[in-house]
Amino acid sequence: MPIVQWMVQLAAPPPNTPCTVLEPACGDARFLTEFARAYGNHHRLVGVEINPQTPIHPHARLIHADFLLWDTDEQFDIILGNPPYGIVGDASHYPIHLLKERKAAYKQRTATWKGKYNLYGAFIERAVRLLKPSGKLVFITPTTWLVLDDFALLRRFLAERGRVEVFYVGRVFPRVNVSAVVLRFTQGERGLLVYDCVGRLEMGDCPAVVCKPTYAGELIRFETDEWLMFERSGTPLGDLFEIRFAARSPQFRRSGLARSKPQAGDVPVLTGRNLSAGRIDYETCYSGWWMRQEDAPKLRKFYAEPHLVVGHTKGARLICAVDWRCYPWREEYHLVPRAGVQVDWAALERYLNSEQVQAYLQALYRDFTPHLTKTMLERVPVPGQVATSKYMSPALG
Secondary structure, three states: OHHHHHHHHHOOOOOOOOOEEEEEOOOOOHHHHHHHHHHOOOOEEEEEEOOOOOOOOOOEEEEEOOHHHOOOOOOEEEEEEOOOOOOEOOOOOOOEOOOHHHHHHHHHHOOOOOOOOOHHHHHHHHHHHOEEEEEEEEEEEEHHHHOOHHHHHHHHHHHHHEEEEEEEEEOOOOOOOOOEEEEEEEEOOOOEEEEEOOOOOOHHHOOEEEEEOOOOOOOOOOOOHHHHHHHHOOEEHHHHEEEEEOEOHHHHHHHOOOEOOOOOOEEEOEOHHHEEOOEEOOOOOOOOOEEEHHHHHHOOHHHHOOEEEEOOOEOOOOOEEEEOOOOOEEOOEEEEEOOOEEEOHHHHHHHHOOHHHHHHHHHHHOOOOOEOOHHHHHHOEEOOOOEEEOOOOOOOO
């Protein structure tokens, strides 16, 4: 597989120096096999695999263990591989159910665990802790750790311990709808480098597009001078608005206020399917729920006042409209002005739906996350003529 060969190149050992090499969750140890093919059999190769033993490279040692709970004092020059992805838990949308009994032990041993987290984040932390002082880690992972708040502690952990290099490779896994990056981490060094390698899995064809000699764990984005200047040209949206999230289906179900068949005077509970740029369909019931409009504020107080609804859309796209009728909503983001903020609602709606804002989001965030996130939304710059606060000086454009 070309991505395995390329990652092994990124993990190149020093010439004529035997190294200890580890592949966690190794399966059939394709990374160790390719490493031995590329650099010879004089290196010490170790694979750790939770599942029953399977044949691996004859010069590798296989350890049957859960990598996150594996007790070892050994440290490694190089760690590389493809860690498992998924959230551990009981819920139907959490893909890893088999390890749910171990979740408490994982959290106890993982300093970067935050929120729902994802198993691959724990693998990154554990691997870094097993590196020698100048050791190197090369993992392929989803892109979500670059920007999601759940990975804030992980980004800071990496920044404090070494140099972070991110190679954006996009959707390289056949039939898997996951955008990926290759992380190369070097223990004891400093800084951040980001490369755009989509379709160009060769070092010489992937120049660094972001280079920070110092890095403190902030979001990792495709920042350019142009878009950073645009971002500084207005007030961050999160400084002007409280960004709320609407009630979810279980809350409607438990409330006793909503019903699946409408009664006289009921209105539909709206969803993202009712929302398009600058327009809300108040007639169609996509949610399957109906309720009296005057009961809506009992679920969320902000339903009672006109406010801006932003779709929890796929990808880094922003679609919004002002809800002048004050209907109940299931999910989506809802922007409520902070105290002292004056808003031109029509101008704000036009601006946030504009091609310029879409281009800004696409340029910085690509397809890093399945949906527009609150953190992305908070950073969108708002021009002074659209919304201002008497408590802050308007940004200079």
